[in-house]
Amino acid sequence: MTAYDDLQARFHRIGAIDGALSMLGWDEAVMMPDGGSEARAEQVATLRQIQHEMLTAPTVSDLIAAAAGDALDPWQAANRREMRRRWRHATALPADLVGALSRATARCEMVWRTARKEDDFAGFKASFASVLQLSREAMAAKAAAFGIDGYDALLDQYEPGMTADRLDVLFGELAEFLPDLLDRALAVQDERPQPLTPSGQFPIEAQRQLSVRLMQALGFDFNHGRLDVSHHPFTGGIPDDVRLTTRYREDEFAQAMMATLHETGHALYERGLPASWRYQPVGEARGMALHESQSLLVEMQLARGPAFIGFVAPLIREAFGVEGGPFTADNLRHWLTRVSPGLIRVEADEVCYPAHVMLRYRLEQALLSGDLVIDDLPGAWADGMMTLLGVEVPDDRDGCLQDIHWPGGAFGYFPTYTLGAMAAAQLFQAVRDAIPDLDVLIGQGDFGPLFAWLGTHVHAQASFGTTDEILTGATGAPLSADAFRRHLEARYIGD
Amino acid sequence: MTAYDDLQARFHRIGAIDGALSMLGWDEAVMMPDGGSEARAEQVATLRQIQHEMLTAPTVSDLIAAAAGDALDPWQAANRREMRRRWRHATALPADLVGALSRATARCEMVWRTARKEDDFAGFKASFASVLQLSREAMAAKAAAFGIDGYDALLDQYEPGMTADRLDVLFGELAEFLPDLLDRALAVQDERPQPLTPSGQFPIEAQRQLSVRLMQALGFDFNHGRLDVSHHPFTGGIPDDVRLTTRYREDEFAQAMMATLHETGHALYERGLPASWRYQPVGEARGMALHESQSLLVEMQLARGPAFIGFVAPLIREAFGVEGGPFTADNLRHWLTRVSPGLIRVEADEVCYPAHVMLRYRLEQALLSGDLVIDDLPGAWADGMMTLLGVEVPDDRDGCLQDIHWPGGAFGYFPTYTLGAMAAAQLFQAVRDAIPDLDVLIGQGDFGPLFAWLGTHVHAQASFGTTDEILTGATGAPLSADAFRRHLEARYIGD
Numbered sequence: 001m002t003a004y005d006d007l008q009a010r011f012h013r014i015g016a017i018d019g020a021l022s023m024l025g026w027d028e029a030v031m032m033p034d035g036g037s038e039a040r041a042e043q044v045a046t047l048r049q050i051q052h053e054m055l056t057a058p059t060v061s062d063l064i065a066a067a068a069g070d071a072l073d074p075w076q077a078a079n080r081r082e083m084r085r086r087w088r089h090a091t092a093l094p095a096d097l098v099g100a101l102s103r104a105t106a107r108c109e110m111v112w113r114t115a116r117k118e119d120d121f122a123g124f125k126a127s128f129a130s131v132l133q134l135s136r137e138a139m140a141a142k143a144a145a146f147g148i149d150g151y152d153a154l155l156d157q158y159e160p161g162m163t164a165d166r167l168d169v170l171f172g173e174l175a176e177f178l179p180d181l182l183d184r185a186l187a188v189q190d191e192r193p194q195p196l197t198p199s200g201q202f203p204i205e206a207q208r209q210l211s212v213r214l215m216q217a218l219g220f221d222f223n224h225g226r227l228d229v230s231h232h233p234f235t236g237g238i239p240d241d242v243r244l245t246t247r248y249r250e251d252e253f254a255q256a257m258m259a260t261l262h263e264t265g266h267a268l269y270e271r272g273l274p275a276s277w278r279y280q281p282v283g284e285a286r287g288m289a290l291h292e293s294q295s296l297l298v299e300m301q302l303a304r305g306p307a308f309i310g311f312v313a314p315l316i317r318e319a320f321g322v323e324g325g326p327f328t329a330d331n332l333r334h335w336l337t338r339v340s341p342g343l344i345r346v347e348a349d350e351v352c353y354p355a356h357v358m359l360r361y362r363l364e365q366a367l368l369s370g371d372l373v374i375d376d377l378p379g380a381w382a383d384g385m386m387t388l389l390g391v392e393v394p395d396d397r398d399g400c401l402q403d404i405h406w407p408g409g410a411f412g413y414f415p416t417y418t419l420g421a422m423a424a425a426q427l428f429q430a431v432r433d434a435i436p437d438l439d440v441l442i443g444q445g446d447f448g449p450l451f452a453w454l455g456t457h458v459h460a461q462a463s464f465g466t467t468d469e470i471l472t473g474a475t476g477a478p479l480s481a482d483a484f485r486r487h488l489e490a491r492y493i494g495d
Numbered sequence: 496m497t498a499y500d501d502l503q504a505r506f507h508r509i510g511a512i513d514g515a516l517s518m519l520g521w522d523e524a525v526m527m528p529d530g531g532s533e534a535r536a537e538q539v540a541t542l543r544q545i546q547h548e549m550l551t552a553p554t555v556s557d558l559i560a561a562a563a564g565d566a567l568d569p570w571q572a573a574n575r576r577e578m579r580r581r582w583r584h585a586t587a588l589p590a591d592l593v594g595a596l597s598r599a600t601a602r603c604e605m606v607w608r609t610a611r612k613e614d615d616f617a618g619f620k621a622s623f624a625s626v627l628q629l630s631r632e633a634m635a636a637k638a639a640a641f642g643i644d645g646y647d648a649l650l651d652q653y654e655p656g657m658t659a660d661r662l663d664v665l666f667g668e669l670a671e672f673l674p675d676l677l678d679r680a681l682a683v684q685d686e687r688p689q690p691l692t693p694s695g696q697f698p699i700e701a702q703r704q705l706s707v708r709l710m711q712a713l714g715f716d717f718n719h720g721r722l723d724v725s726h727h728p729f730t731g732g733i734p735d736d737v738r739l740t741t742r743y744r745e746d747e748f749a750q751a752m753m754a755t756l757h758e759t760g761h762a763l764y765e766r767g768l769p770a771s772w773r774y775q776p777v778g779e780a781r782g783m784a785l786h787e788s789q790s791l792l793v794e795m796q797l798a799r800g801p802a803f804i805g806f807v808a809p810l811i812r813e814a815f816g817v818e819g820g821p822f823t824a825d826n827l828r829h830w831l832t833r834v835s836p837g838l839i840r841v842e843a844d845e846v847c848y849p850a851h852v853m854l855r856y857r858l859e860q861a862l863l864s865g866d867l868v869i870d871d872l873p874g875a876w877a878d879g880m881m882t883l884l885g886v887e888v889p890d891d892r893d894g895c896l897q898d899i900h901w902p903g904g905a906f907g908y909f910p911t912y913t914l915g916a917m918a919a920a921q922l923f924q925a926v927r928d929a930i931p932d933l934d935v936l937i938g939q940g941d942f943g944p945l946f947a948w949l950g951t952h953v954h955a956q957a958s959f960g961t962t963d964e965i966l967t968g969a970t971g972a973p974l975s976a977d978a979f980r981r982h983l984e985a986r987y988i989g990d
Contacts, residue, residue, distance in 0.1 A: 016541035019534060020515060023522060031526070035719035036736030039514060039773070046511035050545060224530035241531030278534070 272459025292420020767954025787915020
């Protein structure tokens with residue numbers, strides 16, 4: 001057995017435990033009664049600890065070195081690279097720091113739930129300070145181990161190879177055109193009659209059936225997955241059993257429909273990962289930027305575009321037995337692409353969303369470096385929201401306490417949302433170029449060619465190349481803001 | 496750290512993995528789409544293998560020996576004994592036999608599903624022969640390792656300490672009175688007017704609400720568990736998150752209700768295990784006989800008795816908006832205690848059930864010893880059914896192909912069903928003696944004192960003592976057929 005073969009067998013086990021952990025995570029969010037949480041935490045901690053021990057065993061380090069001498073085909077070589085990446089992140093942190101961080105974030109997430117509800121930033125500060133301090137230590141440990149800048153090491157956890165320098169360039173491009181584009185989009189919108197709000201009662205069972213119908217139309221295979229309900233929509237499970245969730249309100253149908261479509265984009269990516277590389281690091285999704293590109297390609301590029309709305313409008317009318325003004329394709333299209341600067345990131349439209357991300361990007365860098373102390377966070381947040389979106393922040397609940405990411409220690413994650421939006425635009429433009437009659441097909445509800453193209457150019461690539469290599473292969477260029485700008489201009493001021 | 500402390504830490508991990516496996520098993524039966532089965536098998540096999548390696552590590556054997564010298568309190572000493580039991584079963588089998596058996600049973604279960612449907616014993620034989628042969632090898636390995644008779648080693652997997660000699664005595668007691676009791680019960684039944692069948696349409700949602708209401712009445716805490724639907728009702732999950740299932744038919748309500756009540760008996764046992772001994776072997780349920788005693792105590796002793804039926808009859812009428820003859824307490828009681836010899840074990844009444852078990856007990860011993868060859872199984876089955884119950888077996892589907900146990904390699908399991916029925920009767924008699932107004936309380940729907948008694952005398956005992964020690968503590972005597980006989984006589988011929 002070569003060193004590489006030995007590694008592959010070890011990572012197969014680690015990957016199978018990943019799968020078990022993913023199913024337990026889905027169950028926790030979707031099925032588990034509250035009283036099960038302590039035991040579930042114990043199960044998860046035990047499995048994670050076992051994985052960590054497998055990954056950091058001294059033999060693994062030797063095997064990774066030795067496997068460099070094995071004759072490897074390109075996918076195997078890429079697999080070894082990804083094994084090394086995962087191993088580096090695991091070994092960079094001392095075990096006691098991993099434990100302390102895990103306990104601190106679990107505690108801070110719990111404190112945050114109450115603090116957010118009660119708009120109690122003062123009550124949140126102490127436990128957040130400990131998460132921040134431990135995150136700094138983890139950042140420093142990874143920076144030392146990888147020989148790179150600390151924040152870049154955090155970014156690498158979510159978007160391999162991404163750096164602050166690159167983000168500054170990409171976000172700089174956005175900052176150049178977005179403020180003006182937002183003003184112009186609002187002006188265009190103000191000149192048009194306001195779209196009618198499709199109000200009414202939308203029975204949850206009818207919404208569920210509409211969700212299922214759209215998932216099936218996009219190619220989701222219910223023999224390899226489920227649709228359920230959770231507090232926050234997400235995609236969990238594993239490629240052969242993708243579990244996605246949505247949430248329903250009786251008085252509004254579009255939020256659930258769009259959440260389902262968004263998660264279906266994630267789900268089809270997972271499902272499209274190459275079956276021959278299951279359980280191996282190279283067989284996993286490339287990173288959060290491409291993952292978010294797949295959900296936003298469906299939710300934003302596809303589903304809020306005129307061709308899709310032409311397809312879905314009659315299904316909506318049929319699902320709820322409604323008709324008339326608010327439910328025409330034309331009205332739905334304007335209603336589903338309203339631009340409206342607001343406080344809440346997860347409710348933001350695609351023109352405003354990047355501002356929410358750029359604010360968090362700047363602030364988390366400042367928090368980690370110590371340039372911003374926690375006491376000054378609410379003020380810095382309010383200033384940023386006013387500058388970027390002209391929005392007044394009335395309280396911390398809908399200000400700096402709105403997201404679970406920081407309490408959970410997920411520093412370096414927020415940028416991937418906007419990288420995903422940019423990649424989605426770039427990929428959708430490339431699909432349009434590759435399939436000239438794409439809009440006709442979409443209007444007919446034929447999504448086969450679209451997802452076949454994404455399957456080949458993105459899903460099946462898994463982690464073989466870098467994000468930029470995958471994008472270059474698919475679109476001819478690495479990630480940039482160009483296609484995103486053209487998309488926003490066409491949709492919001494070009495009409 | 497003492498050797499015992501080290502062991503306790505190791506078994507804590509093993510126990511946490513047990514919990515994860517249990518949740519994955521529940522998901523597989525209740526939630527998982529078919530397409531997820533291969534990946535799930537991989538997750539489960541990986542976790543089982545890791546547990547097996549933990550358990551059979553040479554250090555564990557040394558620690559178990561060394562812990563005999565530690566100063567242990569009685570629960571710790573019992574815990575060491577149970578650790579040793581689990582360790583002995585794990586180390587008795589060579590790893591390749593474990594693997595071969597696991598593959599053979601997985602394959603045979605699959606073959607069995609089709610063979611049963613198509614009444615195809617010939618198509619079933621080859622894969623069953625390989626399960627049987629490997630089971631014989633496992634039996635021989637355990638016999639050699641434990642220095643006991645092979646079949647006793649199999650029994651010990653499900654009912655620790657049980658032996659064929661003891662079973663022969665207990666089943667001998669049953670065989671003495673059951674045939675005559677069955678004849679007399681049928682005669683009594685024939686002399687009475689037939690009960691009316693409560694027919695109609697029973698909406699599933701109403702059945703579910705009735706199930707939930709009864710579970711809550713018995714003390715099931717939905718903050719620590721769930722009720723769902725599966726093809727075969729079962730109780731899964733963990734003590735802090737007990738997942739039980741039932742199944743509904745629109746044209747009959749009693750099967751689902753009784754399945755729910757049966758599983759609630761299992762669930763309350765799990766939930767009542769001592770919280771301070773979670774994850775440790777001594778904190779687990781004692782064995783399948785006591786487990787089945789808890790389900791049968793609820794389903795048979797309690798729920799088919801007149802006091803409970805007096806309580807539940809109005810709830811049934813209310814749940815389904817029905818009234819009249821078939822739904823009176825008196826008619827329901829006769830209808831729910833009909834005696835009717837038939838082909839299928841899982842549909843058998845409590846008078847006939849032991850005959851189904853005794854047949855399987857005799858036949859599996861003969862199969863394992865080689866006294867019965869597989870080709871002769873259908874004939875031996877038909878002879879046994881005629882002798883024991885006077886029932887003609889028309890095909891193998893409803894004959895020797897009806898159960899999944901043998902294809903799954905679960906030899907030594909069937910006897911525990913009837914041991915459970917006997918223990919249930921013995922425990923219920925003891926509760927009656929301890930709580931003189933038990934029937935009044937039951938009639939009022941007050942099950943607190945009943946389950947408090949079971950909690951103290953059975954649930955909280957976990958695996959501290961043997962089954963006989965627990966029964967002696969609770970009822971004053973080890974397991975016997977006396978109470979079961981008196982119960983059957985009183986219910987079926989004493990009226």
